[in-house]
Amino acid sequence: MVFRTAPAGRGASSSKAIRACGILAGAVYFCLLASTDAAELAPWRNAAPSFVLPTADGADLKLQTNGSRLVLVHFFATWCEPCREELPALRRLVARANPNDIRVLAISVAEVDLRVRRFLETMPLNFPVLLDRDRAVAKAWSITTLPSTVILDADLKPRLAVEADFAWDQIEPDALTKQLDAKPTRPTHQSTREKQS
Secondary structure (H helix, E strand, C coil): CCCCCCCCCCHHHHHHHHHHHHHHHHHHHHHHHHHHHCCCCEECCCCCCCCEEEECCCCEEECCCCCCCEEEEEEECCCCHHHHHHHHHHHHHHHHCCCCCEEEEEEEECCCHHHHHHHHHHCCCCCCEEEECCCHHHHHCCCCCCCEEEEEECCCCEEEEECCCCCHHHCCHHHHHHHHHHCCCCCCHHHHHHHHC
């Protein structure tokens, strides 16, 4: 590699600009690192209406009770790097869990079917991937960040959520179900309005 020196009179401003860019890049990196490390499960305050969506395999799947203690509804996109890293962690979480404890439904948001299918050829998963082509379910659930995961209890009531990538490898399935049991259900905006009437 050959590096050229800055012409006379411009070196000071160039080095200041380079230093400023380096500081800015470092700040962005640490903000991203901090936001990833700070991802925690928190009570979910929005509604989680039922839905029927096509799977990547072509069948329709309805959100319904199936005997699982909890259901993780995971919103992602194939172009989202944190999403691509989180999907294998969810696969490992399901593999570690008792069959009736945890069910994961991954929802691809606003993507073309073929792109999702090609993506799944390179990343096989042990849970269904649903296609929210027009973002109708993401909008109904007030999802604004990818990845986002909403955890529903056995009655499909939203209890916890994380609106960022989460370290699913760092939590044991039993601990997750205990955390769900320990958190009280918060009312949705709709039920709060109903109480005021």
